Structure formats: C-alpha cells, structure tokens
Amino acid sequence: MSNRFQIANLGVGLGLRTTHYAHILEANPKVDWFEIISENYMQTAGRPLAILDRIAERYPIAMHGVSLSIGSTDPLDWAYLEELRALRERTNARWVSDHICWTGVAGRNTHDLLPMPLTEEAVRHTAARIREVQDFLEAPLVLENPSTYVEFASSTMKEWEFITALCNEADCGLLLDVNNIYVSAFNHGFEAAEYLRGIPLDRVVQMHVAGHTRHETHIVDTHIGPVVDDVWALFGDAYARVGGASVLLEWDAEIPDFEETHAEALRAHDFIAKHATARSALAGARS
C-alpha cells in the first residue's frame, strides 16, 4: 500500500465485461479483482444486478464511472450520486472512480469524456465539486486522467499541472491511466516522462492499461487489442515511480475470450516483478 489514503493494493484485475459473465460464473477463475463500469448497473433492477451480485460475492470490486461529469458547469446530479453510493454499498466496492472531464451540459449527456480547459477557473470549479462528492460518499474520489484529442487555446497550464492543482485543492485520489498518458502525449506533443514527473504519485490508488488505435495523425483510446509494448514500458516506469498500486486492463472492443484477456492483464506482473527486484536490490545496496 503506497497511496496516502491507505487504500489497499488489490493486485492485477480485469474490467468486468458481459461477454465473460458465463465463464466467470461457471469456471470461477482466479482473478485478483474486477472493475465494473458503474453506470452499467444503475437504473436497472434485473439481470445485470443479479449477475453482479454473484460476482461481487466472490471477488473484490471497484467501481469506475463514466457519467459523474465532475467538471461540468451543470449542477451535480444528486439522484445519480445516491444511486452510485447505493451500488457501492451493494457491491462492497473498495473505491469509486471516474474521470477528470465533463460529459454534458445544459441537461444533456454526450456520454463522452470531454476535455477541460486547463485553467485556474476550471481547477476551482472542479475541485469544489470533488469535495462535495467526497463529503457525500465519505471517501476519497479517485479520478482518472483522460485521453484527449483537443486542447483549449485558453489553457494556462499543462495537464499534469492541472491535475496536481486539482489534487491539492480537492484532496482526491488518482487513477493513473498510462495508455491515456501515451495517447495524449502523442496527440498533443508532450513527453510522457515529464507528465509522470509532474503528478502527485502518492495519490495514485489504481492504474489502467489498455490498447489503442494509432492513426497517422493521432491516436484514439479505443481499448481494442493487446497493450502495445511502449505502453507496457511506460506502465513499468510509472509503477516503479508510484511504488505499487492496483492494476487493471481495459479491453472494450473485439474482446477475446476470458483466458486471453486475463493473460494480457497478467503481463503486468512482468513489470511489477522488475520493480520488486529493483527495489530489493536498492534495499540490499543500502543495508
């Protein structure tokens, strides 16, 4: 456990996807933990919840939302938050995460993770809302750095500076998505290493890895396919800097069978082991 919130490191988990339900329920595979997309189990009372209940009995769960819209200038949706909290109680989710973004405005939801202008105004606005949500949940909110494809001309800071300012003002946790760093670094022309040096690593509760789709001019965060070597390398670097966190693979399109998906997630152990070896070598050298 290395994060300042003392939230446990659950190991290497997998995003829970419907295509794997039958295998998980029948074969009971050994998996450290599952991450659920919160909204897939909200505004429903039927089969999705019945299956989730069975899975939550057997595995640790963390909740990952896509519609909190924490950066929006619309009012917070308290009915949504009530349901989110109830789902956390139901699944005994270890933490609740979402994204540093906004998803809609003027009462409409685009269902996309939209980029924030990186300004002081946005920091103040978003941090105040994070605090409200944390007070309501009585737990740290864990927020993920998104993949982005545009930057606002009005931005006055780099993304890692924005995240640091937000964390300082709101005292929230971080879900460090190394694929998103890689994607945004390519799309905006910054150095991933500089990003990693710039963020408050003691707030990282969880890390994501995922596949993406590379075009000539940009990269899209499609969560398709295996994680590319460059992202695994960045993960290894980030994991060592963070000093350990729960790790999760997101695979959301053209999803292979459970074993193949899980095997891809477990590749994280190659890099985690390197980190452990380096740390013990360092400890040995000091003693």
Added chain:
Amino acid sequence: MTDRKPAPVQGGPTEVFMHERASATPNGAASLRETRPKSTLKRPDLRVVGAAERAPLALPLRDAQVWFASAITHPESAAAGDDDVDRILTSTPRMSALDRLGIYHHAYRARLVECLVDDYPALNYGLGAEAFEALASDYVTTHPSRSPNLNAYGKAMSAYCHERAAHTPFEHHAFAADLAALEWALVEVLHAPDAKTLAPEALQAIPPERWGDARLPKSAGVRLLSFDYPVNAYFQAFRNDAEPEIPEPNASATAVYRQGTLIWRMDLTPAMAALLASLFGGATLGEALEAIEAAAETPEALAEAERSVMIWFREWVQSGFFATIELPA
C-alpha cells in the same frame, strides 16, 4: 384459434448482444451528414466576449462547454455555422483544430448509434446497416440523452419509426416499428426488477364457483405485445442465423418475460392475447372469457378455446404472468 400452445422460446438480449458502455472512444473519422434536422443546443454568442478577431478566445468555462457540446452534437459537422473553432481550440503540426474537434463529433454519434445497434440487432439486420444507421443517426439528433446512463436510451425507437416515416419515408417502417417494440420489450424485461408473481398453488385454493369473479393483475415482469407483423418469428429466425426476409403483414401477439436471468418470448394465439389483454386491463376472469366468446370466429374455435383455457392458465401462472389473484370479499 387453436388449443396448441405455442412453446415459449428462450432468448432476449444475450451477452453477445449486450455490449456495455465503456470509457473507450469509438474509432473512425469525422462523418459529415448533409440532410439532418438542426441541432437545438444553442451556441453562446461569442461576439459578447469581444476578443480581437482571430486571436485566441478564452471563454468562461460555462460558455466553453456549451460551445463544445453544441459543436460535437451538431447533426452536420463540428464546424457548421462556426468560424471560431481555431480561436477556441489549438491545432498541432499534424492536425487542424477542426479535425481534432471532429474526433469528438464522430465519437458522439458513433457511440449512441452503437448503443442502438446493441439494443436493436434484428432491426439493424432487417433494415440493413446503411438504412438502420440513417434511422439511428436521426434518432440521435432528435433524442439527446438526458440520463447519466444509456440503459433506456433507445426506448422511443418504435414510436420514432412512425414519426420519422411521416417526414422522411423509409421502406418497411411499420414492420420496423413492430420489431423495435419487440426488441425494446426484451431490453425492458432484462432491466425490470424481479416481480411478485402468483404461486401455482394459489390457484388450487380458489373454489370453482368463484373463478368468474377473480381478477388476475399483470406481473410487473411481463410485457404483452400485439403486432401487425409476425415479428417474433422474424426475431427467432434472425437469432437462428436463418437470414429471414421481411415478412408480409400478419397480425401476431407475443408475451415477453424474464424468469431469473433468462428472458423468454411466448407467441400467443388471438384468443390467448384477447384473454390476457382483458385480464391485464382489470377485467374479471368471467368478463375476460366473455370477451373470448365474442371474438371467436367459429363455434369450433370457441369450443377449442374453452377446453384450452385451463392449460393456458397453468402455463401463464408457471411463467409468472400474474402478480396475484384477487377475489371480492
């Protein structure tokens, strides 16, 4: 009319069909559509900001979000009617500000269309991918999501097939409306709570002379649907990969319900549908049976229906169609 009870068929939205919502971005290039209704999300009047022409424009957060949402949800293109894209967003050596914004513009529509493909797989097959995408894209324009969740996003598709056909005629729209109603019932039942249902033993406790006065209200977990087209047979053929053709009109009725995690579809004869519709409408069993008599086309059909009623009832009770049985005090 026949007493041969159609066997219920298991299978609604399976794990194969139910793709969940995720945090990924749909892939692909920006798509331009030329003949769509205008978006109704109004962009802020940027003249009030008063920045020098072509200089970067620093909008207040609220205005920036309204502008951005308006651009990416616009039915035609992210740039339509807006010269300020490159003042609000930055370009890179590889991509213009407009092209970058286009990634979000494409993703918005693609994600929601994909959601509708997930909810309406047979309709997507029946109309063909191109016609379905045109229908779904118009649906996205006319039905912006106001929910944090997409579980109910496609709810209005059946009604929208009729609405759209009134101004943009498309082939097979009446069949499409029927099939959409069936497919939406499957989604609804999937998400419906486990409902209270009448236990089979409760029927035994009713004295025969009181049957006529009994009321059997509908369980919340069942949907009774009447169609102009045989859409359940079509849906089953689609599920069997039988590559069905769009059928001619032929009235049909289907009950959709869930037992545990399994979703079932049961075809109903006209007599069954009439009886259930009467009961679910609040009629007593006696009144509902009178309705059957009135609807019977021949004396033979009526005799068959009367013989079959108890068989039907047993099946319906076992399938959880009724919430309870009510008798007047």
